[in-house]
Amino acid sequence: MYSTMIALETMDTIFYEAQRQGRLSFYLTSTGEEAINIASAAALTPQDIVLPQYREPGVLLWRGFTLQEFADQLLGNKADYGKGRQMPIHYGSNKLNYFTVSSPLTTQLPQAAGVAYSLKMDKKDACVVVYFGDGSTSEGDFHAGLNFAAVMEAPVIFFCRNNGWAISTPVTEQFRSDGIAIKGQAYGIRSIRVDGNDALAVYSVVRAARQKAIKEQRPILVEAMTYRVSHHSTSDDSTKYRCVKEIEQWRTGKSPITRFRKWIQRNGWWADQNETELRGNIRRQVVEAIQGAEKVEKPPLADLFGDVYDKIPSNLLEQERFIRENIKRYPKEYPTDVPI
Ligand SMILES: Cc1ncc(C[n+]2csc(CCOP(=O)(O)OP(=O)(O)O)c2C)c(N)n1
Known part of the structure; x- marks a missing residue:
């Protein structure tokens, strides 16, 4: 899990820089949400079906999407499964049970209820996991999706990444409820709040949620508390609407990666040398992936x-x-x- 968190962080850093160099048209990072991405993915099985928003590429990385596949999508070349027709970061993989990212927010929630209901009808030993941000809960589709899943008793985990911001809108201006978990309860869905920067806590919660969703054939809502450390995307400068001190506190003191590293190092499973080797290796692979993708022809x-x-x-x-x-x-x- 730690290695994949580092891979996600490295991939984000280099792809973000590539966008700044004008090599990609757009990018968006998951900085600060690496534990949410990787620990939730690790708690699932490959048969579980993922409907993402856009800040969960780590789930795809965990499932085996290669750095080359990421780079090909970002460059919209001939090897991209979407044939270059989507904006960068709209990844998807049929093989890895990961629906393609869709730009209009929250459409994935009612769809997830439907996909989960089909798993139920087929009596599959699998569930659906649908990711979304706090801002997305203001869309009507959030309410339709939750109600539909609750009434139809569909095995779906609604995974909300409550990172405090929806581009420039803070949660205080987004809703007046105490977060999202309480909204799940209002729909008759068992809901739990978890520290999204604690990889072990996220893992335990999703593991238990998965077992309950499948065994009891009912939805569950998880609200993971975190912070969007990065700008919303490369089209945004978040220092225009929030203070730099706040961002830095989350980037350094509350980093989920540093927290997990302390734990594995204290257990004697990781040393500084492992860290240097891993980061160097991944950095090289990401650079090679971009260079490779740049050489591939564009679709006609x-x-x-x-x-x-x-x-x-x-x-x-x-x-x-x-x-x-x-x-x-x-x-x-x-x-x-x-x-x-
Ligand atoms: C239906 C719809 N409305 C507005 C937008 C523009 N938009 C894109 S991302 C975004 C913010 C979403 O915030 P949140 O769901 O909290 O996710 P986060 O970016 O914080 O991970 C908005 C308003 C959109 N893509 N689709």
């Missing part, structure tokens, strides 16, 4: 219009004609590395 223009309709409708054909004419007329305005 025609891929923009495929994979949705059996027969492409006339309005899309019209759009395709329009974009091809535009490229011919204004070639300098379009990327040169996309085969047309």
Whole structure:
């Protein structure tokens, strides 16, 4: 678990820097939420189905998504499973039971209730885990998803990452309830709050939640208390709306990685030398993954219009004609590395 937390932190640092260098169009880190990502993933089995928001790439990393697969998605190249049609960080893997990230917030919650209900009908020994932030709970889909799962008794773990912020909106302006767990209870869902920066606590809670969700065929809500240490994304500067001292306190004093490291070191399972070797190794692998992804061709223009309709409708054909004419007329305005 510790190694994967370091892999996530390293991946975030380097991909973030690559965005700043103009090599990626967008990025978003999970800084401060590494324990939530990795410890919750470790408590599941590969058969459990994950519906993510966007700040949980560590779950995918834990399941075996390679650094190359991450880099290919970020660069939107031919090896990307979405064929470059999604913004960076919209990862997904059919093989690893991880639904593709969707930009519109909270759509994954009613979907999770449905997926969990299908597991119930098939009598599977598995559950669904759906992740979301505190801000997402203000969407109507949050309420629909919880109520649907409660009434249908669907085996789903609603995992809320309460990190205090929804871009620039603090939780104090988001809701007047005492957090999210109480909302789960109002829907008749057993709910528990956990310290999201304590990897062992997150692991224990999700492990127990999984067993109960499957054995009793009912939903459970977990509210993990944490802090979004990073800016919301590369499109944001959070020092404009919160104080730097607060961010630094969480980055250093309350880091879930430092906390877990102290525990494994005290137990004699980890030493400074392991740390140096691991960080060096992962750093090299991430850099190689970006360089490799940059060399792969982009998907052809025609891929923009495929994979949705059996027969492409006339309005899309019209759009395709329009974009091809535009490229011919204004070639300098379009990327040169996309085969047309
Ligand atoms: C339906 C919808 N409304 C607004 C947005 C714009 N938006 C993107 S992320 C975000 C904040 C979400 O905050 P939260 O759920 O707390 O997650 P966090 O970013 O803190 O992990 C907003 C408002 C969106 N993507 N979809």
